[in-house]
Amino acid sequence: MKPFLLLPAAVTALAGAPAFAQAAGQWQKPEQIWTASCSYCHEQDFAPELRGRNLPAEAIAPIVRQGVPGMPAFHPSEINDRELAGLSRWISASPAPAAKKK
Numbered sequence: 001m002k003p004f005l006l007l008p009a010a011v012t013a014l015a016g017a018p019a020f021a022q023a024a025g026q027w028q029k030p031e032q033i034w035t036a037s038c039s040y041c042h043e044q045d046f047a048p049e050l051r052g053r054n055l056p057a058e059a060i061a062p063i064v065r066q067g068v069p070g071m072p073a074f075h076p077s078e079i080n081d082r083e084l085a086g087l088s089r090w091i092s093a094s095p096a097p098a099a100k101k102k
């Protein structure tokens, strides 16, 4: 029954959290930012896949800060400069994901 006892704390932690569930300075690793903040568009047909394209990290970061039509700008309060640099390098270096089964 332990999971039940833990549940209220988890619910409290999530309540009121924006879609970007974490604030700048709290991300553990780039992949986590990708999964929480990018993948729901960029791993769907909604937006192009970014991994496996050797996109230069210096090109990725400004796009994330400014946004583009269909994509929100991410502010330093959500992803700080250090985290954004890491995320950009991670995307740049990541191989293309295996083809999705449909």
Ligand code: HEC
Pocket: 033, 034, 037, 038, 039, 040, 041, 042, 046, 047, 048, 050, 059, 060, 063, 064, 068, 069, 070, 071, 072, 074, 087, 091
């Ligand atoms: C709400 C959906 C959405 C989210 C969330 C989102 N994007 Fe995007 N992104 C888009 C769309 C739409 C485009 C524009 C595609 C086009 O028209 O070329 C785009 C374009 C980009 C581009 C330019 C791609 C290219 O081919 O030139 C980069 C880089 C990018 N996004 C990075 C990110 C990163 C990093 C994150 C997470 C921090 C993120 N995006 C989150 C929707 C999203």
